[in-house]
Amino acid sequence: MENSLLNFPHLAIYAMDNSALPQNSLVSVKNLSFSRGNNKIFDDISLEFERSKITAIMGPSGTGKTTLLKLIGGQLFPELGTISVDGNNVHRLSRTDLYNLRKRMGMLFQSGALLTDMNVFDNVAFPLREHTHLPESMIRTLVLMKLQAVGLRGARKLMPNELSGGMARRIALARAIALDPMMIMYDEPFTGQDPISKGALVHLIKSLNTILGLTSIIVSHDVQETAAIADYIYVLSEGKVVGQGTPKEIEQSESDWVQQFMTGAADGPAHFHYPAKDYVDDLLSTGKRY
Amino acid sequence: MIEFLQHLGKSTHTSFTKLGRATYFLLQTVTGILSVLPRPGLLLKQMYSVGVLSFLIITISGLFVGMVLGLQGYYILSDFGAEETLGVMVAASLVRELGPVVSALLFAGRAGSALTAEIGLMKATEQLSGMEMMAVDPIKRIISPRFLAGFLSMPLLAGLFSAVGIIGGQIVGSGLLGVDEGAYWSQMQAKLDFQDDIINGVIKSIVFGFVASWIALFEGYDAIPTSEGVSRATTRTVVNSAFSILGLDFILTALMFGDD
Numbered sequence: 200m201e202n203s204l205l206n207f208p209h210l211a212i213y214a215m216d217n218s219a220l221p222q223n224s225l226v227s228v229k230n231l232s233f234s235r236g237n238n239k240i241f242d243d244i245s246l247e248f249e250r251s252k253i254t255a256i257m258g259p260s261g262t263g264k265t266t267l268l269k270l271i272g273g274q275l276f277p278e279l280g281t282i283s284v285d286g287n288n289v290h291r292l293s294r295t296d297l298y299n300l301r302k303r304m305g306m307l308f309q310s311g312a313l314l315t316d317m318n319v320f321d322n323v324a325f326p327l328r329e330h331t332h333l334p335e336s337m338i339r340t341l342v343l344m345k346l347q348a349v350g351l352r353g354a355r356k357l358m359p360n361e362l363s364g365g366m367a368r369r370i371a372l373a374r375a376i377a378l379d380p381m382m383i384m385y386d387e388p389f390t391g392q393d394p395i396s397k398g399a400l401v402h403l404i405k406s407l408n409t410i411l412g413l414t415s416i417i418v419s420h421d422v423q424e425t426a427a428i429a430d431y432i433y434v435l436s437e438g439k440v441v442g443q444g445t446p447k448e449i450e451q452s453e454s455d456w457v458q459q460f461m462t463g464a465a466d467g468p469a470h471f472h473y474p475a476k477d478y479v480d481d482l483l484s485t486g487k488r489y
Numbered sequence: 490m491i492e493f494l495q496h497l498g499k500s501t502h503t504s505f506t507k508l509g510r511a512t513y514f515l516l517q518t519v520t521g522i523l524s525v526l527p528r529p530g531l532l533l534k535q536m537y538s539v540g541v542l543s544f545l546i547i548t549i550s551g552l553f554v555g556m557v558l559g560l561q562g563y564y565i566l567s568d569f570g571a572e573e574t575l576g577v578m579v580a581a582s583l584v585r586e587l588g589p590v591v592s593a594l595l596f597a598g599r600a601g602s603a604l605t606a607e608i609g610l611m612k613a614t615e616q617l618s619g620m621e622m623m624a625v626d627p628i629k630r631i632i633s634p635r636f637l638a639g640f641l642s643m644p645l646l647a648g649l650f651s652a653v654g655i656i657g658g659q660i661v662g663s664g665l666l667g668v669d670e671g672a673y674w675s676q677m678q679a680k681l682d683f684q685d686d687i688i689n690g691v692i693k694s695i696v697f698g699f700v701a702s703w704i705a706l707f708e709g710y711d712a713i714p715t716s717e718g719v720s721r722a723t724t725r726t727v728v729n730s731a732f733s734i735l736g737l738d739f740i741l742t743a744l745m746f747g748d749d
Contacts, residue, residue: 272622301624312619315611326623329630374623 225250225382225414226271231280233263233270240266242438243280248382253408253415255425258435259460259469264418265309267435268384271416272306273297285381302330305375305383305413309390311367313359319346319370320355326377345373349403365396372403382414383407389421397424404428422461426450434460436469511707514628518706521626521633531634539600539635540642544649546599547592551583551650554591555657558582562658563666575668576677579658580651584681584690585746588651590738593697595650596643597730601705604635605726608709609719617710632710636702643698644691651690689745696737701730 226248233241240263248254256264269275271282273289282289287300313322323342327333333341346352349369359367368388375383385404389397405428408415419425426432426446434442434449434457442449442457449457459467475481525532562578608631611617617627655677662668681687705726712722 269618274618274621298624298626301622304622306619306622308615308619308622310615312615314616314619315614326625329623329625371619 223249225285226416227281227283228267228271229281229283231270231282232278233266233275234278235266239438241277244435244438244440245280246433246440248414248416249431250414251408251412252430253404253417253428255417255419255429255432256435257418257420257422257425257432257460258441260420262435263438264420264435265386268306268386268416268418271384272301272304302326302378303381305378305380307368307371307375307383307385307388309387311359311364311371313362313367313371313374315359317359318355319351319357319359319362322359322370323374323377326374330378341377342373345377346370348376348407349373350399363396365392365399368392368396368400369403372400372407376407376411376413379411380413382416385415385417385419387419387421388417389419389424397421400424401428420460422463436460507711510711511703514632514707514710515703517628518632518636518703521629522637524629525634525637528634531630532637535634535638536642539604539638540646543596543599543642543646546595547646547650548653550591550595551588551653552657554587554650555579555583555654555659556661558587558654559658559661559666563662563668572662572666572668573672574676574680575658575662576655576673576675577680579662580655580677580681581686583651583654583658584686586690586738586742588654589647589690589693589697590734592647592650593643593694593701593734594731596639596646596698597701597705597734598727600639600642601701601726601730602723604639604702604705605709605712605723606719608632608635608706609712609714609722612710612712613714613716613719632706636706639702639705640695640698643701644694647690647694647697685746689741692745693738693741696741697734700733700737704730704733 224247226246228244228246228248231241231244231246232239246254246256256267258264266275270277271284271289273292276290284300284304287296289297289300292300313319314325317325320342323345324338327338327341331338343352343355346355349372351366351369351373354362354366354370359370362370372383388400388404392400401424404415404417407413408428417425417429426449429446432442432444432446432449433440434452434454436456442452442454444452450461452458452461455468458464459469465471558579559575562575562582563572566572566575566578608617611627611631617631620627620630659670659673663670663673708722708726708729709719712718
């Protein structure tokens with residue numbers, strides 16, 4: 200940082216941010232508030248994501264888990280609060296600096312987000328071709344190494360529409376690690392997967408974390424799979440952090456919110472019914488279309 | 490009344506907001522062209538997709554429009570004994586008006602709608618978002634090459650349309666209705682002006698290509714990322730492009746040929 204500050208004195212502010220971070224924190228979310236229209240998604244929440252650890256964000260659907268990843272990636276702007284990644288205040292970076300930071304951040308989208316006009320090989324090679332000037336022979340080697348890591352070297356010629364959901368996510372994972380990032384954000388990696396694919400993804404996420412030392416942020420509502428590999432878990436609901444701790448601590452939490460989520464109870468602090476007027480009154484209201 | 494005014498205010502606000510987004514999008518797209526130039530492969534791929542794949546519809550439409558012009562022109566001109574000027578009539582109609590306008594309308598329907606659907610679906614399937622997270626600017630990588638390809642293809646397609654149309658007129662006029670072939674071509678050569686007719690037609694097609702590509706790409710980029718949203722965006726591309734092309738055609742014609 201010191202060297203870069205000599206060349207870029209305007210980055211001094213980020214160095215100051217860095218000093219305020221807990222030493223082992225790669226991503227730091229402080230007093231974050233964010234709304235969509237009148238809907239408050241986050242209300243003054245603070246989270247820390249430690250280096251080389253797997254941190255999970257859990258919570259019911261619609262609690263803004265994916266939104267949080269987009270905020271960390273700088274695709275959305277918070278109303279209040281700051282998000283720092285590796286000492287950089289994401290939302291104060293210039294476009295160039297933000298893109299440079301993103302080169303060190305991988306993201307696995309729920310849909311995989313593979314480019315549909317390219318085959319598997321070209322999809323994984325895409326970030327390498329865009330950001331490096333490596334010769335094609337070296338790109339080939341790197342792509343095959345990444346595909347080997349996710350067990351799909353043999354699928355290199357397939358098009359995205361020929362892949363199963365689990366394969367598409369593994370290819371997307373290979374693409375996400377193509378530039379050897381410092382962290383990966385996983386957006387609902389287990390949703391819609393069969394048990395074998397889930398098992399493969401759990402194994403991959405854990406291996407990448409252990410072998411490459413990647414910092415991993417998993418957004419998920421799959422309790423068992425996530426709790427099995429996470430080092431630390433945050434449970435979000437209604438814009439607040441309602442529980443946090445190691446998987447064991449979360450399991451033993453006395454919070455009603457946490458217990459409802461972990462046990463999958465249909466009703467509790469998070470209501471089964473969407474807010475509506477009295478049921479009987481509603482049924483007896485005539486002359487209205489809705 | 491209050492409700493009407495509220496509705497009017499909201500619609501106006503929405504329209505101007507969208508116009509602002511579209512203008513900002515255009516600025517980013519045009520700026521992004523600079524990063525396309527060192528990568529001609531990207532441009533050529535899109536020129537194939539936007540231009541070459543429109544070749545068939547443009548050629549066939551041009552041929553039939555030219556044949557109809559030959560037929561209609563012959564019946565009108567022969568009443569005045571002026572059927573030998575058929576070549577001028579066909580060529581002037583095509584080069585000045587029908588070539589740029591009809592090819593632009595066909596371009597909007599064929600390539601424009603495809604561009605909107607493609608970009609809209611890329612948005613719906615998070616491909617654009619994924620690119621952003623890979624530190625690749627989707628405007629520079631996806632939008633600008635398509636914009637430049639549309640912009641460059643349009644005058645070529647309009648030229649092709651006019652050329653094939655003139656041949657269609659000649660097939661009907663000379664081949665079927667007995668107009669002297671030499672007169673068909675020589676009258677055309679003598680009367681058509683390079684600056685007034687051909688260059689003005691090319692300018693029109695460049696303007697139409699610019700506008701049709703802009704509308705198609707913006708509607709895709711701005712689409713609501715659902716199947717219905719993409720469907721509506723595709724419809725808006727065809728409708729808005731048609732209105733813009735026809736409206737601009739009137740303005741350009743008035744500016745170019747107003748003093749004649």
